[in-house]
Amino acid sequence: MTLAREIPQQDRLSRPEFVGMIAMLFATVAFSIDSMLPALPEIAAELTAGAPNRAQLILTSFVLGMGIGTFIAGPLSDRFGRKPVIMGGALLYCAAALAAWAAPTLETLLLARVVGGLGAAAPRVVSLALVRDLYRGREMARIMSFAMLIFTLVPAVAPLMGTVIIAGLGWRGIFLSFLAFSAVSMLWLGLRQRETLLPEARRDFSAARLWEALREVLSHRVIVTAIGVQTLVFGALFGTLSSTQQIFDVTFDRGASFPFWFAVIALMAGTASLVNAALVMRLGMRFLVTVALGGQLVLSLGMWTMTSQGLWPEALVFPAHVAWTTSVFFMAGLTLGNLNALAMEPVGHIAGMAASVIGSVATVLAVALAAPLGLAFDGTPLPLMLGVAAFSGVGFLLIRSLPRA
Secondary structure (H helix, E strand, O other): HHHHHHHHHHHHHOOOHHHHHHHHHHHHHHHHHHHOHHHHHHHHHOOOOHHHHHHHHHHHHHHHHHHHHHHHHHHHHHHOOOHHHHHHHHHHHHHHHEEEEEEEEHHHHHHHHHHHHHHHHHHHHHHHHHHHOOHHHHHHHHHHHHHHHHOOOHHEEEEEEHHHHHHHOOOEEEHHHHHHHHHHHHHHHHOOHHHHHOOHHHHOHHHHHHHHHHHHOOOOOOHHHHHHHHHHHHHHHHHHHHHHHHHHHHOOOEEEEEEHHHHHHHHHHHHHHHHHHHHHHOOOHHHOOOOOHHHHHHHHHHHHHHHHHHOHHHHHHHHHHHHHHOOOOOHHHHHHHHHHHHHHHHHHHHHHHHHOOOOHHHHHHHHHHHHHHHHOOOOOOOHHHHHHHHHHHHHHHHHHOOOOO
């Protein structure tokens, strides 16, 4: 018997409000990453002037902490419930934001960002388990698509907000905005959403039970394969995020207008979630992920060839890069929700642990791919294009081995 049948319909939030709340919880991560992009040049100049590429680590260090925290947050939510764990993670996230605001060195700042990622893992992964408590299969994928559509607005406006904050408070002021964002989302969750994990469905938090659940999650071929594909998609996404500001600034001399271009890219890529919501019930999750990865492989190889050989007319070099960057984010929007739904389908009875293993392993491994890819920036987008092509190609081969869903 599933929790979706145990919790009466009248005790749930309306679907629009539920989707909006979940989207804001997801957006904690996006806001924590994307609002930092305009600050990277100033942080590099102040804290790591001799090696400006190292400023990118402010993004991947947060992602690393989030990946580690993801493994812990899910099991805790299986034992204590979804809401208490999300709230506790938010408090840790806020404390880390204050530490980052006061950090005197890059190393201290990176440590604070890792801790902030640990806290942000709770809203990110436990909200996924919360959705799985109430929905399943393609209906869950549809809910996730609508949530991702709203979530897309945050990456679109975050760099613009970061620019405004930097102008008024300096780059350190961005960390104070994290406190305000988290406070709003926690008030919404605390006042409006009832606990979705009923007491009789909770699991003891013990090493033996965790190991048992871990073995069960990793015993499913579909889950292991989905984790591998997610790792590659996240690697492409985080690698692009890490170097995109430098590419716009150094390669194309458009640093001042970067927040506006990023907003255009995010809004255009956000339509992927709308497309997915419209098609997933009819075509299936595996098919859409396969098409997205295959298409990205072709696009990235084509872009690398055209750019490396100087085949673009001068007037089209920048528009072509904007279109390609949009395609990377579009690919992520068309795959990540479906991969999560595919992986979660067999393990609804341990949704918290499953969400933790899936998210943690994929995220931590993705950092190992994304950090070198971002640091490989050489003044051109060529290393990034080649890396995205490689990740997409391997992901395409992996997803082809999954049964249709």
